[in-house]
Amino acid sequence: MAPIPDVQERVQKLIKENVVMLFSKSYCPYCKEIKKLFNSLGISFHALELDLEENGEALQMALLELSGQKTVPNTYINGVHLGGADATKSAHSEGRLLSMLSSSSEYDYDLVVIGGGSGGLAAAKEAGRLGKKVALCDFVKPSPLGTAWGLGGTCVNVGCIPKKLMHQTALLGNSLKDAQAFGWNVNAETVQHDWANLVEGVQNYIGSLNWGYRVALREKSVAYLNAYAEFVDQHTIKTKNKRGVEKVITANNVIVAVGERPKYPDLPNAKELCITSDDLFSLQHCPGKTLVIGASYVALECAGFLSGLGLDVTVMVRSIFLRGFDQDMAERAGNYLEKEGIRVWRRFVPTAIEKIEDGAPGKIRVSCKCTDSDDIKTEEFNTVLVAIGRESCTKTIGLDNAGVVSKKNGKIPTNDYDQTNVSHIYSIGDNAEGRPELTPVAIQAGVLLSKRLFAGSKIKCDYDNVPTTVFTPLEYSACGLSEEKAIEKYGEDNIEVYHSDFWPLEWTVAGRGNEDCYAKIITNLQENERVIGMHYMGPNAGEVMQGYAAAMKCGMTKAQLDQTIGIHPTTAETFTTLNITKRSGESIKANGC
Template sequence: MESHQKGELLPLINKQNHNYDYDLVVIGGGSGGLAASKLAADLGAKVAVCDFVQPTPKGTTWGLGGTCVNVGCIPKKLMHQAAILGHSLKDSRDFGWTTPDGVTHDWSKMVEGIQSHIGSLNWGYRVALRNKKVDYVNAYATFVDAHTLHTVDRRGKEKAITADKFLIATGGRPRYPDIPGAKEYCITSDDIFSLPHSPGKTLLVGASYIALECAGFLAGLGYDTTVMVRSILLRGFDQGIAERIGTYMEQNGVKFIRGAVPTSIEQIEEGSPGKYRVKSTTNEGEEIEEEYNTVVLAIGRDPCTSSLGLEKINVELAKSGKVIVDKGERTSVPHVYAIGDVIEGGLELTPVAIQAGKLLAKRLYGNGTLLTDYVNVPTTVFTPLEYGCCGLSEEEAIAKYGEDDIEVYHGNFIPLEYTVPHRPENDCYAKLICVSSENEKVVGFHVLSPNAGEITQGFSIGLKLGATKADFDNLIGIHPTVAEVFTTLNVTKKSGGDVSAQGC
């Protein structure tokens, strides 16, 4: 008991009988890797984290913390907020505020503030590792053999590190198309959040959530913004909602080029920003040519596995390049594990990687048994009108249960805040997907509205606990809120009833 109170018991229990440098080496200093390393150290393991950011073709690099902190969730949400504030300024006049019409936005000022915040997070992660007695190795690691890594830092200094177990948490990086000028002249989400100058007229190539989120905040900040879409919007998400998002964005200034892909990018003028000629071809063979100041590629992400030396230790990879793991995140090599964006069949979401990292550390060093639940994971797409969802899309529900066994309750609504500035009444939308034969168990939750992430986070526990439509009906709403719409949905898709927004 005395050893336990002093924090000495678990280290004694977990003391490994090996001659390696570490009990666990984590490759990747992103959200998942950091979560696993810190908890493993708390549980008595001797841990190191190897993290090294390969610069983008434009030379952009960043500090400890991975994609989410540096070039993902954090700066994305802050730029999304900047755009929301611009819209709120317009609305404020209808609420009695006297604000000038000629309000302008300073891109460089915004980037400076965001990068300052990210810098403080980078430092905080380094301090946290030090406090947990986790060794931070700022070097690129590759496998030499089953228990040895070769590391090279930015100065070229080499070192060998050995460990009893390894965790691959290297995440992914944006994909570049194989066309002239792509790497020379285009940027990706790895570059845009630290871009030192305003982007000007911008083309975003892709229809992923990254493309639409970036297009949303750029248009919201006043930039001429176009999205080039090869096929459908938001593949993998509910397509009814995806098309609503596209319509909303078009109505709010984002232009779309549908059914087209770029074939070349050439520089016309240098500058900050410069000017580029983009040639593209439609599915019908029509050629399009247009000039832009900035071209952002968002056509997908590839896992960072190709240069880790995984082939030397026979870690099995999928065709996608992602690591194949079992339910306990163990690879084909028993002492090597993988979590986060790098695993095949997983979810590319930061909180999922964090949860997987923590639970894995508990299983390895804390007698834990709980596995990561990859079902009913809430998520949000931060488009101008946010999209929150949990569970199955309508397409997935029909494929799993059959169309006859699915009942969809849905409806448009208008937030009270939209009424005074006279925003459109039917932009916002709510949908519950239920299985009729299972007492109308809710298997899909979807909301298109302001603050959709906050709404989805709370309701998702209902899906996780098996809530039915009756449970939603019996829940008393908070009035006047957006979320209360889910306590009053009564029109089904099959009925064909009117789903137009109703008054309070």
């Protein structure tokens, strides 16, 4: 039976007019249990006994459509759906019930989150779980080529997720080559890759994640506004959807988590002719011969998997690989790209980009010059992928109207509690100045921030010793300080570097090189050789580093690492057997597993 409009209006009116609204049945033991709980806490509530109402069944159907719950008790607090008996008791046992009752009625929402990426979603869902009235605003402005995407932010749509899937695609191609040495009658040279099938599979999976996030917001009673948000003042936000419809909302607290977008070279035609990571993962045609401009992790990862798919790839590097990472490891990553057949133009910058032929792909002529000589190059490519950095999307959301201080690059200074200079406005993720630009960091910061705001928590996000992985063809993972930062912080005489090449067992039969994979740790001699940096280059780098990162959080020393028994035969065990220091100059060549 479909709910009657008058019945729907009555349900919504009861929810709106009563701080605590309990839809119940007079004989239900679970309903009686919740009433007893409210009475014991001195909580006033209004109960509607559906079994005593003439149109009780219609009322229950209206509740089902509104909340997704048909059973009773069905509890609403300050207009927010809490749930049934178990949810209400859990809210009480976790200390959330009374917090929900204290929701401010001065504003439309207890919290408005601007940005629907990893950090914003995490913060919004946690605040909703804690019973607060929450709205999340998210709007994707299309790239210059018209690419847009759904809820979830960079990581899900045009970052970590599609990147890792395409990296895996390239690894599978390499495995086909290895398979012959292991006895499989596979001719890797005759196997063809289908770009369209790859993109379809990746985009279908991303679409399922987009939908899942919308469902998760609804389950937590978070209002999702697919609209561009701008501050009007410190508590007021104007939203505008794709149809141009504007809406003004107010909030007691605001979190800015709008993320970043790729930069473009300051050259004519750059935005019209080049693509970025915003476009690559949904590109409907194979990129063909590709020039990657940049040496960031995005640049090297994309160059790696495109080459792994069999494409002709060139990387243009202005100065150094992987700025901000350990430069010893960065050079190794760059050198391995060249070993895999990727051309690297070192110390070159583009000077002109011209279209010479339409098509999918077409042809583009790129001219460039060397930064430390008179050398120039001109060559034609099918695709030019720009990955020269990203910039914060905060410059057009009205921060000045709210009095929020931001830097020239759009980054927002925050304190240890993620507060901006305006006490009730916060910033997390890539927009916060000096924070690691990583999805798990944004998620952790978002959850902890909502717990501090609405659950009385004092726990701050720990931004030290955050592990990360660069998914280049030979993966690189790290946790803690680079050699350069360790020397800068502690002095060269006060650190020790232990290192070694290693040869993965899986590579031996396939005849892959024994000088490519490498591991090192950096210790602080003044702190009983506490491990302050770990670096790994080899297969499954992220899986290897995750466990060691936990040990580093616990203050692991070199002696404790030495006392750890490795799992054999694995690459991760290399860290438990490191005994050659860099300063010794001894050979680190790997001879076997």
